[in-house]
Amino acid sequence: xxxxxxxxxxxxxxxxxxxxxxxxxxxxxxxxxxxxxxxxxxxxxxxxxxxxxxxxxxxxxxxxxxxxxxxxxxxxxxxxxxxxxxxxxxxxxxxxxxxxxxxxxxxxxxxxxxxxxxxxxxxxxxxxxxxxxxxxxxxxxxxxxxxxxxxxxxxxxxxxxxxxxxxxxxxxxxxxxxxxxxxxxxxxxxxxxxxxxxxxxxxxxxxxxxxxxxxxxxxxxxxxxxxxxxxxxxxxxxxxxxxxxxxxxxxxxxxxxxxxxxxxxxxxxxxxxxxxxxxxxxxxxxxxxxxxxxxxxxxxxxxxxxxxxxxxxxxxxxxxxxxxxxxxxxxxxxxxxxxxxxxxxxxxxxxxxxxxxxxxxxxxxxxxxxxxxxxxxxxxxxxxxxxxxxxxxxxxxxxxxxxxxxxxxxxxxxxxxxxxxxxxxxxxxxxxxxxxxxxxxxxxxxxxxxxxxxxxxxxxxxxxxxxxxxxxxxxxxxxxxxxxxxxxxxxxxxxxxxxxxxxxxxxxxxxxxxxxxxxxxxxxxxxxxxxxxxxxxxxxxxxxxxxxxxxxxxxxxxxxxxxxxxxxxxxxxxxxxxxxxxxxxxxxxxxxxx
Numbered sequence: 252x253x254x255x256x257x258x259x260x261x262x263x264x265x266x267x268x269x270x271x272x273x274x275x276x277x278x279x280x281x282x283x284x285x286x287x288x289x290x291x292x293x294x295x296x297x298x299x300x301x302x303x304x305x306x307x308x309x310x311x312x313x314x315x316x317x318x319x320x321x322x323x324x325x326x327x328x329x330x331x332x333x334x335x336x337x338x339x340x341x342x343x344x345x346x347x348x349x350x351x352x353x354x355x356x357x358x359x360x361x362x363x364x365x366x367x368x369x370x371x372x373x374x375x376x377x378x379x380x381x382x383x384x385x386x387x388x389x390x391x392x393x394x395x396x397x398x399x400x401x402x403x404x405x406x407x408x409x410x411x412x413x414x415x416x417x418x419x420x421x422x423x424x425x426x427x428x429x430x431x432x433x434x435x436x437x438x439x440x441x442x443x444x445x446x447x448x449x450x451x452x453x454x455x456x457x458x459x460x461x462x463x464x465x466x467x468x469x470x471x472x473x474x475x476x477x478x479x480x481x482x483x484x485x486x487x488x489x490x491x492x493x494x495x496x497x498x499x500x501x502x503x504x505x506x507x508x509x510x511x512x513x514x515x516x517x518x519x520x521x522x523x524x525x526x527x528x529x530x531x532x533x534x535x536x537x538x539x540x541x542x543x544x545x546x547x548x549x550x551x552x553x554x555x556x557x558x559x560x561x562x563x564x565x566x567x568x569x570x571x572x573x574x575x576x577x578x579x580x581x582x583x584x585x586x587x588x589x590x591x592x593x594x595x596x597x598x599x600x601x602x603x604x605x606x607x608x609x610x611x612x613x614x615x616x617x618x619x620x621x622x623x624x625x626x627x628x629x630x631x632x633x634x635x636x637x638x639x640x641x642x643x644x645x646x647x648x649x650x651x652x653x654x655x656x657x658x659x660x661x662x663x664x665x666x667x668x669x670x671x672x673x674x675x676x677x678x679x680x681x682x683x684x685x686x687x688x689x690x691x692x693x694x695x696x697x698x699x700x701x702x703x704x705x706x707x708x709x710x711x712x713x714x715x716x717x718x719x720x721x722x723x724x725x726x727x728x729x730x731x732x733x734x735x736x737x738x739x740x741x742x743x744x745x746x747x748x749x750x751x752x753x754x755x756x757x758x759x760x761x762x763x764x765x766x767x768x769x770x771x772x773x774x775x776x777x778x779x780x781x782x783x784x785x786x787x788x789x790x791x792x793x794x795x796x797x798x799x800x801x802x803x804x805x806x807x808x809x810x811x812x813x814x815x816x817x818x819x820x821x822x823x824x825x826x827x828x829x830x831x832x833x834x835x836x837x838x839x840x841x842x843x844x845x
Contacts, residue, residue, distance in 0.1 A: 333353060442466065492521075
């Protein structure tokens with residue numbers, strides 16, 4: 252069965268024009284209203300002379316109805332959808348735009364001025380204006396094997412790489428792969444994922460394809476878990492897909508007994524990294540058995556989701572160290588193979604390969620990388636994707652994640668290749684050698700540590716940090732940067748990564764080493780920070796990022812500060828006041844102002 256997702260969504264608008272389709276900022280759009288906005292956007296894009304047929308169009312918007320309108324408008328115009336996150340650094344943006352050479356950029360009013368200043372080689376359209384006028388254009392018929400998306404991920408070669416996904420893969424995702432966990436029209440789904448990533452695409456197209464009302468999450472999560480749960484209840488959300496890292500934050504709140512999952516929630520999908528047995532036990536104690544919990548696994552190269560596991564409460568939570576990956580979704584094949592591309596027996600570890608209609612078309616302008624990762628299927632027609640993940644099948648045929656063949660890690664659900672960060676660091680003239688390793692932070696999340704050997708040991712390392720921050724996303728910024736007199740080397744002359752990994756892990760087991768100090772709100776703030784970050788002590792002027800903090804722990808701090816001081820703040824407020832003393836001063840100013 253083949254088709255086109257955007258045409259199926261348009262057909263639903265024709266069949267049920269008055270049905271609710273999409274809610275953003277508490278405003279509902281019906282399927283007819285959404286389709287009108289999409290068709291107008293298609294007309295605006297079709298009026299632009301594109302350099303090639305099926306040309307790439309970059310889309311950068313905030314999380315709103317305009318993200319959906321832009322995506323569908325690009326497809327209806329016969330173009331390739333290239334989503335990028337609005338928080339992308341200018342250096343990374345310039346690199347990707349230079350690689351893609353888009354026929355146009357589609358953005359919203361919040362981002363249009365900065366993009367027009369950054370790029371002048373193609374037209375830049377404001378989607379709100381494009382969707383407001385013009386009328387429908389002549390339909391453009393796409394072929395199922397035509398490229399639909401170009402999604403950029405962290406690359407092992409030192410630069411982000413674009414994964415090519417065809418229309419047929421997207422259609423297979425919504426008609427077959429997602430069938431075990433798909434919401435029904437009676438559900439109410441939430442879009443939570445960060446725009447610019449593959450999971451975000453599934454979260455948008457699956458409900459619209461099935462006729463399930465969809466709410467775009469704006470900034471509710473920035474206020475922390477308690478506020479987010481209240482919003483779920485107020486908006487009657489029943490079906491949601493969360494990064495495992497954020498699901499863990501919910502489990503922390505449930506464990507304390509201070510919050511409960513709203514009764515409207517019926518199905519929760521998680522994915523992006525391991526879900527521990529400890530968190531699963533908290534979830535089972537706190538959440539009714541009638542709420543389905545699904546563990547999803549997949550990669551951009553295999554069109555988002557490939558395997559699925561539904562939590563079975565008859566199986567003890569501590570039977571496995573982490574939730575299994577489960578079994579392949581419909582139409583997907585999974586193989587755990589040895590170095591000779593032969594299956595390993597149950598209980599043995601091998602590399603996980605994935606096949607089926609969802610396997611991507613390869614990497615954009617990278618035939619060598621494509622040939623290495625997308626290999627002929629020795630068991631049938633088509634190709635297999637070499638995931639780089641190590642896996643094993645248990646005696647019941649369940650698939651389990653074991654580790655990585657390389658050093659790739661997941662940070663808050665995002666794929667990160669340390670090589671890309673190292674390449675950016677060594678591009679700075681002050682850096683002689685760089686090595687980035689992961690460690691388990693006191694908060695329980697995975698963090699990064701960068702070790703540097705400088706050309707001149709007296710060089711100010713802040714310049715190197717600024718250089719990196721301008722070129723990589725925030726989730727790829729190391730929590731700590733350590734300058735070494737000399738980098739530990741193996742006899743081969745390569746950096747001893749294992750030695751640095753052990754050193755980072757040992758450092759991560761300690762507290763910040765700074766004595767708590769400060770009076771008034773500062774002393775209270777330090778206590779909140781220590782509790783939220785899972786550390787024993789910290790100083791009033793220590794930076795959140797230096798303590799291994801990230802967006803999730805920042806949301807946790809925001810929630811606890813809001814509750815303690817009676818002042819509603821968001822994660823962005825914590826990010827702009829990244830020390831206990833600075834945040835305490837901000838709270839005092841807010842209190843005086845009110």
